[in-house]
Amino acid sequence: MHGPGPLSSSAASCARVACAAILCCATAAEAQQPRDSSITVQAVRVSAPLQIDGRLDEAVYATLAPMSGFVQQEPQEGMPATEKTELWLLFDDDYVYVVARCWESEPARIIATDMRRDAGAIGGGANDAFSFTLDTFHDRRNASIFHVNPLGGRMDGQGANERQWSPDWNPVWAAAARRFEGGWIAETAVPFKSLRYGPGRDQVWGFNARRINRWKNEVSYLAPIPAARGFAAIMQVSLSATVAGLEVPPGAKSLDVKPFLTASGTGGPGAGGATGDLDGDIGVDARYAITQNVALDLTYNTDFAQVEADEQQINLTRFNLFFPEKREFFLENQGLFAFGGVSSFGAGDTPILFYSRRIGLHGSRDVPIVGGARLTGRVGRWSVGALNMHADDVPAAVPSTNFSVVRVRRDLLRSSSVGLLMTNRSVSQAAPGAAQTYGADGLFRFFNSLDVNTYWARTRAARDGTSYRAQLDYNSDRYGLQLEHLTVDDDFNPEVGFVRRDDMRRNYAAARFSPRPRRVGAIRRYSWTGSLTYIENTRRRVEYRDTGLDFGLEFQSGDRFGLAASRGREFIPAPFRTGERAVIGVGAHDFDLLRVSYNVGQQRRLSANVSLEHGAFYGGQRTALSLARGRVNLSARLSAEPSYSVNWIDLPQGAFATHLAGSRVTYSISPLMFASTLVQYNSATRTAAVNARLRWEYHPGSELFVVYNEQRDTLGRPDPGGASRAVIVKVNRLFRL
Numbered sequence: 001m002h003g004p005g006p007l008s009s010s011a012a013s014c015a016r017v018a019c020a021a022i023l024c025c026a027t028a029a030e031a032q033q034p035r036d037s038s039i040t041v042q043a044v045r046v047s048a049p050l051q052i053d054g055r056l057d058e059a060v061y062a063t064l065a066p067m068s069g070f071v072q073q074e075p076q077e078g079m080p081a082t083e084k085t086e087l088w089l090l091f092d093d094d095y096v097y098v099v100a101r102c103w104e105s106e107p108a109r110i111i112a113t114d115m116r117r118d119a120g121a122i123g124g125g126a127n128d129a130f131s132f133t134l135d136t137f138h139d140r141r142n143a144s145i146f147h148v149n150p151l152g153g154r155m156d157g158q159g160a161n162e163r164q165w166s167p168d169w170n171p172v173w174a175a176a177a178r179r180f181e182g183g184w185i186a187e188t189a190v191p192f193k194s195l196r197y198g199p200g201r202d203q204v205w206g207f208n209a210r211r212i213n214r215w216k217n218e219v220s221y222l223a224p225i226p227a228a229r230g231f232a233a234i235m236q237v238s239l240s241a242t243v244a245g246l247e248v249p250p251g252a253k254s255l256d257v258k259p260f261l262t263a264s265g266t267g268g269p270g271a272g273g274a275t276g277d278l279d280g281d282i283g284v285d286a287r288y289a290i291t292q293n294v295a296l297d298l299t300y301n302t303d304f305a306q307v308e309a310d311e312q313q314i315n316l317t318r319f320n321l322f323f324p325e326k327r328e329f330f331l332e333n334q335g336l337f338a339f340g341g342v343s344s345f346g347a348g349d350t351p352i353l354f355y356s357r358r359i360g361l362h363g364s365r366d367v368p369i370v371g372g373a374r375l376t377g378r379v380g381r382w383s384v385g386a387l388n389m390h391a392d393d394v395p396a397a398v399p400s401t402n403f404s405v406v407r408v409r410r411d412l413l414r415s416s417s418v419g420l421l422m423t424n425r426s427v428s429q430a431a432p433g434a435a436q437t438y439g440a441d442g443l444f445r446f447f448n449s450l451d452v453n454t455y456w457a458r459t460r461a462a463r464d465g466t467s468y469r470a471q472l473d474y475n476s477d478r479y480g481l482q483l484e485h486l487t488v489d490d491d492f493n494p495e496v497g498f499v500r501r502d503d504m505r506r507n508y509a510a511a512r513f514s515p516r517p518r519r520v521g522a523i524r525r526y527s528w529t530g531s532l533t534y535i536e537n538t539r540r541r542v543e544y545r546d547t548g549l550d551f552g553l554e555f556q557s558g559d560r561f562g563l564a565a566s567r568g569r570e571f572i573p574a575p576f577r578t579g580e581r582a583v584i585g586v587g588a589h590d591f592d593l594l595r596v597s598y599n600v601g602q603q604r605r606l607s608a609n610v611s612l613e614h615g616a617f618y619g620g621q622r623t624a625l626s627l628a629r630g631r632v633n634l635s636a637r638l639s640a641e642p643s644y645s646v647n648w649i650d651l652p653q654g655a656f657a658t659h660l661a662g663s664r665v666t667y668s669i670s671p672l673m674f675a676s677t678l679v680q681y682n683s684a685t686r687t688a689a690v691n692a693r694l695r696w697e698y699h700p701g702s703e704l705f706v707v708y709n710e711q712r713d714t715l716g717r718p719d720p721g722g723a724s725r726a727v728i729v730k731v732n733r734l735f736r737l
Helices: 009-032 059-063 231-235
Strands: 040-042 071-074 087-091 095-103 128-134 143-148 156-161 163-165 173-182 183-191 202-213 219-220 241-247 255-269 273-291 293-302 369-380 383-392 401-412 415-425 436-447 449-460 465-475 479-488 502-512 523-536 542-555 560-572 576-578 583-584 589-599 606-619 620-633 640-653 656-671 672-680 687-698 703-713 726-732
Touching: 059 087, 087 231, 087 241, 087 726, 095 128, 128 183, 128 231, 143 173, 143 183, 143 231, 219 589, 606 640
Parallel strands: 040 241
Antiparallel strands: 071 219, 087 095, 095 183, 128 143, 128 202, 143 156, 156 163, 173 183, 202 219, 202 241, 255 273, 255 726, 273 293, 293 369, 369 383, 383 401, 401 415, 415 436, 436 449, 449 465, 465 479, 479 502, 502 523, 523 542, 542 560, 560 589, 576 583, 589 606, 606 620, 620 640, 640 656, 656 672, 672 687, 687 703, 703 726
């Protein structure tokens, strides 16, 4: 079907009036909402570089009084933190130093279970941790975020527009942690070369710091953050403190060059027995700072051999599965390319206009990337991003293809923005010629609790298609309300994007009530949520409707209990296969679902999210049991993360079961070296897979990887991909010029 044509003059007039009304409301709302934090912190110059070893034995710590006075976000918003945190913000010509002394009344209860770089436990709240944000442009929207735990494990990431979190930004910086009899110390040094900032020697930055005391399940901030912001409040840089006295080195143009070398051996069953091949390759990544706040990244003969394998999924629906991006080149600055308020980690039925996994992958097949370039940065209130990548051909399968993305976003008022995005694929998969997608989006925030997300997008290939969305999200601590309308045409096909479901008009509403009891000491918060989903196709035929009720308990310990029930109907417009043999035919199916879940907090030695659900399933019944986000902390160095899900399905066509099992086992030699193994079994494909990796950051920004991959067909069928096992060694070296 063709998408709708241009707006009529009356519709265009209505659209202009609506836009003007939104901007007027935004102006009024932002004038009334609370202003930024009035806290000012003083950055102090040191005369000599500090030794980053977790020991506060330099003279500055004895002569300079630290900052303190952290305020709770949880469990008692606005109250002083129960454990004292002392903080120093220092700098010299090359580094900015952030140092914290975290006092602890019961040091034996400090929780630290992982020292891997970028481990989720470090920044995700499962460990005691100290975190800080640097809003280097003082735009009160974007920040670089750093985390350290008591083992010296560190995590870093970027927060974009106070909404988009990208944990895979990996700058060069140093961190050390050490315990003392009264608590623990976190000492960090971030090179100015690893940051982007505006022109001028005298700078005004935004800054905030967070302390997590895990055994108390307490979260506190230097500049207070409301509890309504939730755990992601560290991205709320509009409420950060202001840094005074900071002087930065001049923004000289710099060049980082990182050449790499790979060697691999592959093997597997062949026609005459075991076969094998040896191979090697070289390539290079580089970054050139055009200005202090605009950078050009270049890559040639791009290689992602070190990336961990995808976590497998079983699909029991008629829609596409989503797999998140894991490749570092595409993850950095990923938030800049996000569109319409949709996270790059997926947002259900809402399309993603730029899905970087379309580059270098064709189904499950790797496609060689010849090279490419990415330009990102800020110019005043404008954020700009441009990406161009060229993928080589795969004979008789995939032609050589060029991919381009351009993103422009303009900050409005205090916390709002509007933007444009365009993508181009030189070889369309749907028709001869190229395929383009373009769109405009707006993100408006009122009163710190009300967000309005909108977008309009169009694709051009064999036939044109349109998608648009309007979402209102009120999210306070006690109450929540979400209203959404989403339209995706049958012909909407962003070929550098991801669409889970097309040909639909989706209306959704949800209301939440989350009181905090005063007289039940073990419970932190109750939550009741009611929701309604109503989906028609673009010919106005109802395809799905659902009413749901959810009840949740959040305990002071960090554990969570959930109970959910839903009832609805789904119309299947075309047959599809689920499981091994079952085919679901055209027709309407009523369904109901009851789910109970319990999430054991990750601060415990044994933790997991366990759920059990039962309900109608396409004319039959389905019972499902799952164990997700499991973790067994065997020691500070050794952990296992098991997962398991099983579906028992009984249909008129027959009964069957699906099993998906896996575990990641990690051993950390030091904060800069670890080994991990991911083992998976998928009954739907009858395959077992192993992905083992050793990562060693032997020099700041330079790494050695040793990777072993193996995949086996448990039925003994020939492997259609050829080699079933591979050993890969990759080494890179960073040169800062």
